[in-house]
Amino acid sequence: MSLLGLMQKRSLLISGLLTHAATYHGDVEIVSHLYGGEERRSNWRTVAKRASQLAHALPSLDVGEGDRVATLAWNTDRHLELYYAVAGVGSVLHTVNPRLFPEQIAYILNHAADGVVFFDLDFGDLLVKLAPQLTSVKKYVALCRPDQMPALDLPNLHCYESLLAPQPDQYEWPALDEETASSMCYTSGTTGNPKGVLYSHRSTLLHSFGICATDGLALCARDSVLLSVPMFHVNAWGIPYASAMCGAKLVLPGSGLTGDRLYAHMVKEGCTFSLGVPTVWLSLFQYIEQNAKQLDLQSLKLKRVVVGGSAAPRAMIEKFENLLGVFVIQAWGMTETSPVATVANLLPKHQGIDLQTRFDVQARQGRAIFGVEVAVFGAEGQRLPHDGQSVGEIRVRGPWVLSGYFGNEAGSALDAQGWFSTGDVAYIDPDGFVQITDRSKDVIKSGGEWISSIDLENAAVGHPSVQEAAVIGVAHSKWQERPLLIVIKKPNQDVTPEELLAYLSERVARWWLPDDVVFVDELPHTATGKLLKTKLRERFKDFKLSTDKA
Numbered sequence: 001m002s003l004l005g006l007m008q009k010r011s012l013l014i015s016g017l018l019t020h021a022a023t024y025h026g027d028v029e030i031v032s033h034l035y036g037g038e039e040r041r042s043n044w045r046t047v048a049k050r051a052s053q054l055a056h057a058l059p060s061l062d063v064g065e066g067d068r069v070a071t072l073a074w075n076t077d078r079h080l081e082l083y084y085a086v087a088g089v090g091s092v093l094h095t096v097n098p099r100l101f102p103e104q105i106a107y108i109l110n111h112a113a114d115g116v117v118f119f120d121l122d123f124g125d126l127l128v129k130l131a132p133q134l135t136s137v138k139k140y141v142a143l144c145r146p147d148q149m150p151a152l153d154l155p156n157l158h159c160y161e162s163l164l165a166p167q168p169d170q171y172e173w174p175a176l177d178e179e180t181a182s183s184m185c186y187t188s189g190t191t192g193n194p195k196g197v198l199y200s201h202r203s204t205l206l207h208s209f210g211i212c213a214t215d216g217l218a219l220c221a222r223d224s225v226l227l228s229v230p231m232f233h234v235n236a237w238g239i240p241y242a243s244a245m246c247g248a249k250l251v252l253p254g255s256g257l258t259g260d261r262l263y264a265h266m267v268k269e270g271c272t273f274s275l276g277v278p279t280v281w282l283s284l285f286q287y288i289e290q291n292a293k294q295l296d297l298q299s300l301k302l303k304r305v306v307v308g309g310s311a312a313p314r315a316m317i318e319k320f321e322n323l324l325g326v327f328v329i330q331a332w333g334m335t336e337t338s339p340v341a342t343v344a345n346l347l348p349k350h351q352g353i354d355l356q357t358r359f360d361v362q363a364r365q366g367r368a369i370f371g372v373e374v375a376v377f378g379a380e381g382q383r384l385p386h387d388g389q390s391v392g393e394i395r396v397r398g399p400w401v402l403s404g405y406f407g408n409e410a411g412s413a414l415d416a417q418g419w420f421s422t423g424d425v426a427y428i429d430p431d432g433f434v435q436i437t438d439r440s441k442d443v444i445k446s447g448g449e450w451i452s453s454i455d456l457e458n459a460a461v462g463h464p465s466v467q468e469a470a471v472i473g474v475a476h477s478k479w480q481e482r483p484l485l486i487v488i489k490k491p492n493q494d495v496t497p498e499e500l501l502a503y504l505s506e507r508v509a510r511w512w513l514p515d516d517v518v519f520v521d522e523l524p525h526t527a528t529g530k531l532l533k534t535k536l537r538e539r540f541k542d543f544k545l546s547t548d549k550a
């Protein structure tokens, strides 16, 4: 018979993170940029006090244990207070992505059966329009002061600051079971309806340990973090929790994710660490390049930047290093994996390697961090070797990977061995580095072989005249599908299709070369800033490739 250990069985709780941060990092600042351009300076002690006040106010909004509370909100200290108060009392914070289509927002609010919506003032009009379709929402709370209260035609409309003001600033957080649900996010549903992923206190805490670990994202008390990933996008990749765990300073940019504002915050707040999707960084570099003469790049303290959500192009990794001296940490994951699953940190064998080889390592999606098992499977469900060439579907399992979608009668989302199929196609090299080559639905199948749209896009954005690039498969009578390259040029730059193809021919296999190049002014993106390939495929479905003579 096994012998049980004699250690304390204390739950891993989100309230514990906040109490720790308030006790040991109370003076560490939380800087927010609020509606209307107001800057507010709070700290972990104040966040804990105000989260306590909010916790006291929640019963007056009929929020009880297990109830879902929605937010339509930007990155601010109020949103952070909601993260802690709602989860702390045993309710569930449902962060809704306001960039989704209105019908999807209504669907999500109804599906989650949210009783209350806390919203930033930008979303008041949207909610007025949606309110008649919302079946469960009974109360609305505007995230503002009483003097900012908008005149909106919403039932039971409350003011956030008025709710908090009369409440005591100490709260006895309940000793919940650590498996209790704490927050939820819906996948953006580029195909089909969005699906709800329900995180627990335990999964959130374990994920936070992973983020703070040196070979995770190495977040620590010396960091000043510019949170340029929205708090409605997979819990801002777990940073609001992990920052409390280690006592990092947080800079919350509100709705302003433009290059000029990000740059200004980085300088003013001495940011050492930031994270975001590639499109955010494109706008930062656009600003830096356009204002190179006036900017003193030496005034930046930025050291590490996490790029995820889409593949980090090698050219971006190089630019961060060469222009700003910043080390890019590529990370891969998804809503269903909390999200951090693999991280591209260096191994002992990479110490002292030349920069170009190092960039190659960073351009991969990285290695599994402890807590997430990652494996590649072939078409017949067989496990493929980590040989750097066997391409298949990535499956994952671990304590911060989902087991089933919220309210999904189908039950488990896992196979018999507990693996979750990610829909990402990849290979793993002998060192364990994952290289994502595509989403399974975006793979280009040409003459029985697969062409990686991600590799082609990354190569194309390396060209100095290219702002953004997308590659999709277009029907071809002989080859089944062939790649089409769709490009946005940088302002005031010119390049011809022939020049681009010549550039690519030095970087990818010859048979991968796109058959045609099309220039556009805009590319469609999902609500989380990814290329919306479904829309592109629809737009170019009748495109006749010049190589297709049929």
Ligand code: ADP
Residues within 6 Å of the ligand: 186, 187, 188, 189, 190, 234, 307, 308, 309, 310, 311, 312, 330, 331, 332, 333, 334, 335, 336, 365, 422, 423, 424, 436, 438, 439, 526, 528, 530
């Ligand atoms: P959505 O944006 O669709 O709501 P997620 O944020 O969960 O959903 O997106 C997860 C997907 O994003 C992954 O399955 C993968 O395809 C893609 N992704 C995330 N990080 C990376 C990365 N570093 N490189 C390539 N693809 C990535």
